[in-house]
Amino acid sequence: MNRLGRAVKDNGLTLAFLGLLLGAVVGQAISGVAELNGEQRATGGATLSVWEYLVSSDFGVDIAENWQSEYLQFALYIVATTWLVQRGSSESKPLGDIGKGTDREQKIGRYAEKDSPAWAKAGGWRTTVYSRSLGFLMTFFFAMSLLAQSIAGRAAFNGQLLGRNQDPLSWWGYATSADFWNRTLQNWQSEFLAVASMAAFSIYLRQRGSPESKLVGAPHGVTAEDP
Amino acid sequence: MRRRRSLPVLLAVLATAAAVAGCTGSNQRPQVRDVAVEFVVAVQDRHGQDACSLLTDEAAESVSGATDVPCEQAVLNVDEDGTAVHSVQVWGDAAQVKLGSDTVFLRWLPGGWQVRAAGCQSQPGAAYRCDVAG
Numbered sequence: 528m529n530r531l532g533r534a535v536k537d538n539g540l541t542l543a544f545l546g547l548l549l550g551a552v553v554g555q556a557i558s559g560v561a562e563l564n565g566e567q568r569a570t571g572g573a574t575l576s577v578w579e580y581l582v583s584s585d586f587g588v589d590i591a592e593n594w595q596s597e598y599l600q601f602a603l604y605i606v607a608t609t610w611l612v613q614r615g616s617s618e619s620k621p622l623g624d625i626g627k628g629t630d631r632e633q634k635i636g637r638y639a640e641k642d643s644p645a646w647a648k649a650g651g652w653r654t655t656v657y658s659r660s661l662g663f664l665m666t667f668f669f670a671m672s673l674l675a676q677s678i679a680g681r682a683a684f685n686g687q688l689l690g691r692n693q694d695p696l697s698w699w700g701y702a703t704s705a706d707f708w709n710r711t712l713q714n715w716q717s718e719f720l721a722v723a724s725m726a727a728f729s730i731y732l733r734q735r736g737s738p739e740s741k742l743v744g745a746p747h748g749v750t751a752e753d754p
Numbered sequence: 755m756r757r758r759r760s761l762p763v764l765l766a767v768l769a770t771a772a773a774v775a776g777c778t779g780s781n782q783r784p785q786v787r788d789v790a791v792e793f794v795v796a797v798q799d800r801h802g803q804d805a806c807s808l809l810t811d812e813a814a815e816s817v818s819g820a821t822d823v824p825c826e827q828a829v830l831n832v833d834e835d836g837t838a839v840h841s842v843q844v845w846g847d848a849a850q851v852k853l854g855s856d857t858v859f860l861r862w863l864p865g866g867w868q869v870r871a872a873g874c875q876s877q878p879g880a881a882y883r884c885d886v887a888g
Binding site for chain 1: 810812845846847849859861862864871874876881884887
């Protein structure tokens, strides 16, 4: 296998989902502009090109509201699974391992190994930050996506308000509006359902070969990493 | 217990998209203001035909209402008292201009910006009440 082939194989999961992301966004753009232009034609309005739609507030808010909820899901999941366990679930660590673990268990500071990341070895604030970097990054992306949703959503909603002969809203007015929170909570509830479903279903159901599942023959009561 | 990781590059895309999407319309303000002022001036100067040419089809029809009075005459009844522009807001294909004591709503159509509602007065907790609304 040449270097390119090896790189593709080694990164197959990331590459496959990036490809799916791209395909889904293209499909969303094509179907979205078709829907919007249908509405515009029905009311005598001007139609948009795909590019004009891609930089429109309608497309922006639809993208951002879904992204923020995904990042919220991962941020919460990463942090919650430190402290919360689910007996028998492949998504949970062993019931006796609640908490952040010792430095020895986490291989940080003086317990770091030769090939541990530099900031895991460094100690002090670097190790403190690096020890939470995954949760920090997901939370940061969540916050930025939520901000983007509020900006693009305000633009889209203000267009609707003007079309109904009403005054547009300020950013704060939109961020506290029913439209913003209805869009937001619609997405949040589905993410929470997905996490709860995965935690519970993985107690009793299996997917052979998947790291998201226990071994097919593992007992229901055994949590994923139980010895 | 392993979960998928996300990619930092997404943030740059999102930030750019939000910035562009959130700023839609800002470069259209001069055109919007000009059309609104042109409409008000036409009404004040009693150039009914010019005023009606700036209305959307629906707005032009609404001016006459159920009467036989043509748009060119009916539009002169819209109460306009000045061209001092207080604010211009453009969001997507919709816009609002406050000038004199009037508020005018516009829409971007294939032919450019046109007046969709005029002679509008705000109502507490409700949509504006307009002399012309299409």
